[in-house]
Amino acid sequence: MKILVLNGSPRPTGNTAAMVKAFAFGARESGHQVDVVPVCQKKIAGCLACEYCHTKGNGRCIQRDDMQEVYPLLEEAEMIVLASPIYYHGFTGQLQCAINRIYALDKPKNLRKAALILSSGSDHVYCGAIYEYQNSFLNYLKLEDMGIFSAYGEQNKSAEKLEELRQFGLQLR
Numbered sequence: 001m002k003i004l005v006l007n008g009s010p011r012p013t014g015n016t017a018a019m020v021k022a023f024a025f026g027a028r029e030s031g032h033q034v035d036v037v038p039v040c041q042k043k044i045a046g047c048l049a050c051e052y053c054h055t056k057g058n059g060r061c062i063q064r065d066d067m068q069e070v071y072p073l074l075e076e077a078e079m080i081v082l083a084s085p086i087y088y089h090g091f092t093g094q095l096q097c098a099i100n101r102i103y104a105l106d107k108p109k110n111l112r113k114a115a116l117i118l119s120s121g122s123d124h125v126y127c128g129a130i131y132e133y134q135n136s137f138l139n140y141l142k143l144e145d146m147g148i149f150s151a152y153g154e155q156n157k158s159a160e161k162l163e164e165l166r167q168f169g170l171q172l173r
């Protein structure tokens with residue numbers, strides 16, 4: 001299956017990136033195709049609510065930024081993985097911008113499954129991100145939940161946590 005990971009961490013070798021790498025390693029071992037987009041290394045602005053995409057644009061966003069590279073990946077993907085550090089109890093702003101830009105596609109046509117990967121300093125800080133994931137991705141886009149993974153404090157980059165992520169990728173069907 002084609003899997004698209006949107007990594008919302010600005011730290012290329014940070015805690016979220018480590019979990020994404022372990023997940024992608026396991027998923028590729030199982031034969032899945034995994035594309036990881038480091039959204040903070042891209043220029044992706046927020047949605048302008050101009051409705052060009054839903055009128056003259058016919059599903060295309062008017063903004064000519066790096067989201068144009070992500071749209072084809074979104075259209076091909078059967079599974080999306082949202083990965084982010086927790087910032088103020090939610091996703092990073094950069095990931096939120098990319099998520100809001102999915103608006104142009106309505107529902108990406110092959111997308112069936114989703115998963116969530118979160119990293120934080122403290123425990124009990126995930127409700128905001130999980131709320132968005134469950135309501136916008138599972139309920140609104142009607143995706144099947146394949147799992148929610150989180151690491152806080154010393155769990156970050158621990159061998160146990162990275163193995164959990166690798167196993168998650170490995171057992172995906």
Ligand SMILES: Cc1cc2nc3c(=O)[nH]c(=O)nc-3n(C[C@H](O)[C@H](O)[C@H](O)COP(=O)(O)O)c2cc1C
Nearest residue numbers: 009011014015016085086087088089119120121122
């Ligand atoms: C701007 C900012 C806001 C943060 N907000 C929270 C928070 O609300 N709760 C929390 O537990 N950690 C918070 N953190 C800590 C990060 O979530 C944590 O360090 C995470 O492991 C970073 O992941 P990364 O290495 O992938 O960037 C915040 C960090 C930053 C820079």
